[in-house]
Amino acid sequence: MTVRLWANIVASDLLYTISSAYFDGHRRGLVKSPVFGVVIAVLPATIPIAFIGLHIFVGIIQAYIFTVLPSVYLGMATADEH
């Protein structure tokens, strides 16, 4: 329970932190072509947003799993027939 929740949140956090930093870093030197400039300007906005969306999804799924597992363990602990 601990390792799954912790690892998922760390990975998800890192993904969008790194994506933000990576695309911001590239944008600074690559604005000479107008078309490429637009692409480079849009990417920094869309990719971290996609990863933030993924983080919200992962957060909800992990909270769901953290509800399912206690329910299953409680069911096993209080079951009459084994």
Place this chain on the structure above:
Amino acid sequence: MPIAEHVVMGVVALIIGTLLALLLRSRLSVEKPGAAQQVAELLLTNPLGFGIKDLLEENVHHGALKLIPFVGSISVFVLLSNLLSVIPVFAAPTADKSVPLACAILTFLYFNWQGVRHHGVGHYLLTFAGSPRQLGDWLLPFCFFLSNSSAPRRAFFP
């Protein structure tokens, strides 16, 4: 010694959860439920069957309703903690391993306590051995050792 970030964020998640619950309680209405009340009710029970109450009723066959406060608190705290890092300046307390570990240890202690309350100490320990009587009583120590060795692991791995 400075206070660790995950401790502060954990307290922030706790305060947000408590404030939301208090705000919701003051606005509860049977005739005209507001949007927040409907979201909270969906969190508890919904047609897809993955609400906190639905999951408990599906898995626990005796007194599922009295377990809602603990399981609900843990799941709402984990949900708020996970989503906290989406807000700028905040960080997810669950990204530090001590917070999920604290939740898992609490869950581990709670389900064992409920098991002891339901069966009594001796019979609860015996349930870890599975059904050795169908196979033969000589298997009891072996089954008991195998099942008990796996029980504490559940706090760390699923």
